[in-house]
Amino acid sequence: MSSEKRSALSVKVLPILEDNYVFIVEDVKTGALAVVDPSEAGPVLDAIDGRRVDLILNTHHHWDHVSGNTEIKRKTGARVIGPAAEADDIPGIDRGVLEGDTIDFAGHVIQVIDVPSNTIGHIAFWFEGARLLFSGDLIFHLGAGRVQEAMPAQMWTSLDKIRALPPETLIYSSHEYAADNARFAVTIEPDNTSLRQQIELIEKRQKAGIPNVPSTLATELAANPFLRVDQVSVRSRLDCKENANWEVFAKLRRMKDAFRELNDHWPPA
Numbered sequence: 001m002s003s004e005k006r007s008a009l010s011v012k013v014l015p016i017l018e019d020n021y022v023f024i025v026e027d028v029k030t031g032a033l034a035v036v037d038p039s040e041a042g043p044v045l046d047a048i049d050g051r052r053v054d055l056i057l058n059t060h061h062h063w064d065h066v067s068g069n070t071e072i073k074r075k076t077g078a079r080v081i082g083p084a085a086e087a088d089d090i091p092g093i094d095r096g097v098l099e100g101d102t103i104d105f106a107g108h109v110i111q112v113i114d115v116p117s118n119t120i121g122h123i124a125f126w127f128e129g130a131r132l133l134f135s136g137d138l139i140f141h142l143g144a145g146r147v148q149e150a151m152p153a154q155m156w157t158s159l160d161k162i163r164a165l166p167p168e169t170l171i172y173s174s175h176e177y178a179a180d181n182a183r184f185a186v187t188i189e190p191d192n193t194s195l196r197q198q199i200e201l202i203e204k205r206q207k208a209g210i211p212n213v214p215s216t217l218a219t220e221l222a223a224n225p226f227l228r229v230d231q232v233s234v235r236s237r238l239d240c241k242e243n244a245n246w247e248v249f250a251k252l253r254r255m256k257d258a259f260r261e262l263n264d265h266w267p268p269a
Contacts, residue, residue: 009130013211019176027106036134038068058082059136060122061089085121115158116150131169140173141215143181144226152250167218178202178212184259185225194222
């Protein structure tokens with residue numbers, strides 16, 4: 001488990017299942033706890049060791065993000081907050097939220113961002129004061145989620161919202177796909193120095209058993225091809241020099257899907 005501290009918040013990164021992450025956010029002054037996307041209850045309850053949980057935050061309804069809700073809520077009294085559009089599919093939900101809504105967590109304001117992607121109601125949680133983003137399955141280190149329920153243009157709009165956040169933002173994505181994402185990304189921008197640097201760091205972290213989460217938005221803007229579809233290097237590689245950004249994104253995502261089918265190590269993201 002690793003942690004980062006910003007603006008009196010500590011975030012524990014809890015590996016769970018095969019490649020999921022659950023995040024335990026603590027206000028270090030009050031001890032208030034929030035849990036983001038609990039796949040299972042047991043590992044979370046072990047990690048908090050009998051402490052109260054104030055909030056459970058769900059980015060979307062997929063089972064590997066909500067299956068721990070009910071037991072954690074029962075044992076800690078937590079309130080469950082998730083996307084209003086998916087409220088019927090989120091166990092134990094107490095409040096459904098939409099873009100523009102805010103959530104109070106021990107005096108920290110959490111802003112809700114609508115980010116349709118692999119589910120149409122997907123949201124992200126933005127701790128503006130601490131510059132922390134919990135992005136669920138929208139964006140990963142050096143990658144992006146699959147286009148499922150949303151249309152490619154909608155998903156690009158979601159990613160573009162993230163691009164507009166401050167570059168120092170720490171992005172907490174819900175899966176460990178960095179090494180596989182890197183294998184694809186380097187086929188798109190083989191001469192990208194920032195990408196090559198990230199590949200070296202990923203290899204070092206893997207050997208040390210350290211998560212590749214969080215990453216900074218600045219890193220993703222420099223090295224993640226899915227946030228770089230307006231760059232000449234990406235457009236030239238895809239032969240999409242005159243296309244709209246969302247069209248370049250859509251082609252890039254199709255290429256990644258095909259790459260995954262040819263790569264035995266590619267995860268189902």
